[in-house]
Amino acid sequence: MWSAFAVLLVACIPFVASQVDRTGWIVTVDSFQTGTGNEASKLLDGNTETFWHTQWMPNTVALPHTVTLDMKKLYNVNGLTYLPRQDGNSNGNIGQHSIQISTDGTTWTETAKGTYLDDNSLKKTPFTTAPARYIRLIAQTEAGNRGAWTSAAEINVLAATTYAKPPTNLGIWGTTIDFPIVPAAAAVLTNGKVLLWSSWKPLDFGGGGGSGKTETAIYDPATGTVSRRTVTETQHDMFCPGLSLDASGRPFVTGGNDAAKLSIYDGTNWIAGPNMKIQRGYQSSATLSDGRIFTIGGSWSGGEGNKNGEVWSPGTNTWSLLPGCPVAPMLTADTRGVYRSDNHAWLFGWKSGSVFQAGPSKAMNWYTTTSTGGQKTAGLRGTDPDAMNGNAIMYDAVNGKILTVGGAPNYQDNPATGNARIITIGAPGAVASVAQIGNMAYARAFHNSVVMPDGKVLVVGGESYPVPFSDNTATNIPELFNPATSSFTSVNPISVPRTYHRWALLLPDATIISGGGGLCGACATNHPNAQIYSPAYLFKADGSKATRPAINSVSATSVAVGSKITVTMNRAVQSFSLVRFGSGTHSVNTDQRRIPLTPTASGLTYTVTVPSDPGVALVGSWMLFAMDAAGVPSVAKTIIIRA
Numbered sequence: 001m002w003s004a005f006a007v008l009l010v011a012c013i014p015f016v017a018s019q020v021d022r023t024g025w026i027v028t029v030d031s032f033q034t035g036t037g038n039e040a041s042k043l044l045d046g047n048t049e050t051f052w053h054t055q056w057m058p059n060t061v062a063l064p065h066t067v068t069l070d071m072k073k074l075y076n077v078n079g080l081t082y083l084p085r086q087d088g089n090s091n092g093n094i095g096q097h098s099i100q101i102s103t104d105g106t107t108w109t110e111t112a113k114g115t116y117l118d119d120n121s122l123k124k125t126p127f128t129t130a131p132a133r134y135i136r137l138i139a140q141t142e143a144g145n146r147g148a149w150t151s152a153a154e155i156n157v158l159a160a161t162t163y164a165k166p167p168t169n170l171g172i173w174g175t176t177i178d179f180p181i182v183p184a185a186a187a188v189l190t191n192g193k194v195l196l197w198s199s200w201k202p203l204d205f206g207g208g209g210g211s212g213k214t215e216t217a218i219y220d221p222a223t224g225t226v227s228r229r230t231v232t233e234t235q236h237d238m239f240c241p242g243l244s245l246d247a248s249g250r251p252f253v254t255g256g257n258d259a260a261k262l263s264i265y266d267g268t269n270w271i272a273g274p275n276m277k278i279q280r281g282y283q284s285s286a287t288l289s290d291g292r293i294f295t296i297g298g299s300w301s302g303g304e305g306n307k308n309g310e311v312w313s314p315g316t317n318t319w320s321l322l323p324g325c326p327v328a329p330m331l332t333a334d335t336r337g338v339y340r341s342d343n344h345a346w347l348f349g350w351k352s353g354s355v356f357q358a359g360p361s362k363a364m365n366w367y368t369t370t371s372t373g374g375q376k377t378a379g380l381r382g383t384d385p386d387a388m389n390g391n392a393i394m395y396d397a398v399n400g401k402i403l404t405v406g407g408a409p410n411y412q413d414n415p416a417t418g419n420a421r422i423i424t425i426g427a428p429g430a431v432a433s434v435a436q437i438g439n440m441a442y443a444r445a446f447h448n449s450v451v452m453p454d455g456k457v458l459v460v461g462g463e464s465y466p467v468p469f470s471d472n473t474a475t476n477i478p479e480l481f482n483p484a485t486s487s488f489t490s491v492n493p494i495s496v497p498r499t500y501h502r503w504a505l506l507l508p509d510a511t512i513i514s515g516g517g518g519l520c521g522a523c524a525t526n527h528p529n530a531q532i533y534s535p536a537y538l539f540k541a542d543g544s545k546a547t548r549p550a551i552n553s554v555s556a557t558s559v560a561v562g563s564k565i566t567v568t569m570n571r572a573v574q575s576f577s578l579v580r581f582g583s584g585t586h587s588v589n590t591d592q593r594r595i596p597l598t599p600t601a602s603g604l605t606y607t608v609t610v611p612s613d614p615g616v617a618l619v620g621s622w623m624l625f626a627m628d629a630a631g632v633p634s635v636a637k638t639i640i641i642r643a
Contacts (some may be wrong), residue, residue: 017079017126017158026070027155029054031061043067043155051085053092053151065139065150070105071132071157077101078129078495079158080112080137084120085151092151093118095143096225097178099125101132108136114178114529115217115226117202118143125529127176128495129160143180168539170491171480174511174532180228181215182519182528184501185243185585187251189267190621190638192508194219195251196515197231199239203528204521210258214238219530221507234272236261239519240300242283243583245591247291247314249621249640251583254295255280259302262312277310277321279303286347286355286590289615290643294355294369297327297342305338311369322373329375332361332386333409340411346392347590348402351615354428358392359384360407360587366429382434384419385409389445389466389586392423394593395455395483397616400425403481405459407587408445412466416445422486428615437486444475448504448584450512451594452535453577453625453633457481459488460514460533461498469520471497478533491536496527503584506592508623508636510538537631546632549573554624558640562612565624565639569604573626576608578639581621593618614643 022044029040031054038053055061084093099112111127135157139150166172182203183196195218200211212235217228231238237257246252251265252273259281262273276295279302285295288311296309309325312318327342334341346358355367356378362385364378381387381404390407394400402423408416418440424433440459447462460478463470474497479488497517498504504514515530540546555566567576576599582592595617599606606626611617623636 020157028068030066031055051153067137075159076163079126081156082123083154092149093143094139095141098138100136102134112176117180166492168543171535183516187583190249234263236263242285244285247619282343284345286349288349324373360388379431391449395451397593406444416443418443442475446499468500505582510633549634567606578622
């Protein structure tokens with residue numbers, strides 16, 4: 001009993017690192033300005049009023065610029081802090097960057113990359129613990145594009161007291177990606193890039209709600225670059241919105257701080273859509289089998305209560321109220337009332353334009369969206385109580401299988417559960433089947449769950465006692481659900497707490513990106529970063545990287561439901577799956593779902609068939625994966641499915 005309790009306590013300890021004593025360190029830079037007091041030693045002098053600066057006269061030395069620290073002995077390093085100059089001048093602030101570590105000063109490993117915000121606040125980059133004597137910060141751009149300079153007041157290194165090499169059979173948390181915003185929402189685009197956004201400020205949501213602008217960024221996994229953009233053209237502060245991917249794979253963002261607005265991102269431009277009929281924030285939305293988008297709930301903004309359903313039609317670009325889709329049947333019994341009880345519905349677009357609501361209320365419901373709409377009970381989620389800020393994941397759409405995990409009876413300030421259920425749905429309107437399975441090892445709310453190509457589900461982040469803007473009870477050990485055994489396995493811990501305002505999404509290379517948390521200004525729980533998880537299926541038993549099958553070609557990249565797709569491989573594979581592109585904010589990702597596919601083979605040419613029901617194979621963008629006999633997945637091909 002006591003050992004199990006101790007494990008739970010360890011799981012809930014937030015990321016802790018100590019600043020390493022810099023006595024005796026040697027700092028080397030590629031350039032410094034002579035005669036001005038801006039030499040490299042200023043980086044280690046403990047005086048925030050002094051700073052190092054690269055050469056700017058008689059000529060400017062070109063980027064990139066490097067700072068290399070020799071700490072004189074090995075430390076279990078797990079973070080770096082960079083303080084920009086504090087004299088009121090921004091010249092030389094570091095933008096795009098890379099952080100590398102080394103045990104010998106010869107062989108270097110990148111442990112973090114990304115872009116810092118162009119201001120004078122302290123920048124903290126946490127990363128997976130590893131032994132190193134040397135650490136190098138490479139400045140690749142100047143944050144404001146003012147010139148080819150780099151400057152810094154202080155650089156410190158963080159370290160843990162212990163280190164154990166993480167086993168690859170539990171997956172590996174890799175490179176940290178720094179962002180110039182705290183990303184509270186994200187969506188994977190059809191080109192594989194990740195769209196991120198915060199609110200009207202890069203690091204804070206408060207004080208400017210309804211400001212008509214949003215700070216955004218785009219991360220490109222192919223190049224490792226992060227670009228920032230302030231969006232004003234739709235006059236929409238998109239903090240805490242409803243979020244879906246439409247029939248073309250475009251992020252469809254509703255409400256939030258600007259509670260009536262609709263903004264759509266087409267991969268290049270933000271497009272203003274028509275205002276919703278009902279103002280909303282913290283609502284959920286779901287793409288329907290015919291490409292329309294349904295939304296319900298959302299009393300966090302735009303007034304409280306009566307946030308009944310409405311639907312957007314792409315053909316007319318209009319919203320229509322659905323008075324037959326009342327929000328009341330899906331309310332939780334939250335102690336804070338409707339302000340919280342209609343938040344973050346677990347919605348699934350299903351057959352014949354229907355929507356299945358799996359939670360977070362213990363009562364489940366069906367909604368129909370034709371005419372003026374309709375509602376019918378789908379039963380209770382077994383003995384599971386209300387599970388606000390829990391997750392629901394359709395890991396097998398062909399068989400209507402949905403995994404639900406965690407959550408808490410109230411939005412905040414109460415213990416979360418580790419409960420897990422498997423819901424099976426079939427004909428719209430029928431009572432859903434609910435099976436109780438073994439609980440997760442760790443109770444959690446404010447977490448995310450991601451379905452993988454093989455049908456397993458990664459559950460990451462959360463708190464055992466959910467409190468917004470707190471990491472005090474962060475659950476830092478993710479768990480992996482295996483549908484074959486209906487059980488959970490703990491995997492390697494995350495390096496950064498992921499609690500309130502976080503997300504996690506599957507990428508086309510079959511890795512998972514988990515990021516965000518905070519967005520509370522000068523608070524200690526802002527996490528303007530993400531980290532990439534490589535599941536165990538990407539490694540051999542000896543820990544080396546697995547050789548991945550490759551899709552050479554597909555017969556079509558845009559297909560109708562019921563169509564066959566011919567796939568040519570570079571070598572033999574055993575199975576295929578389609579996973580819908582994901583979007584996420586808070587605990588909601590109504591876009592992701594997985595379709596297992598059984599191929600027929602002729603040599604290295606395989607044929608798979610898309611399900612014929614558009615309620616199963618929802619319209620929109622999907623990732624097509626091939627997996628070999630060892631379960632190693634290919635990099636996905638993007639497929640657009642049409643009704």
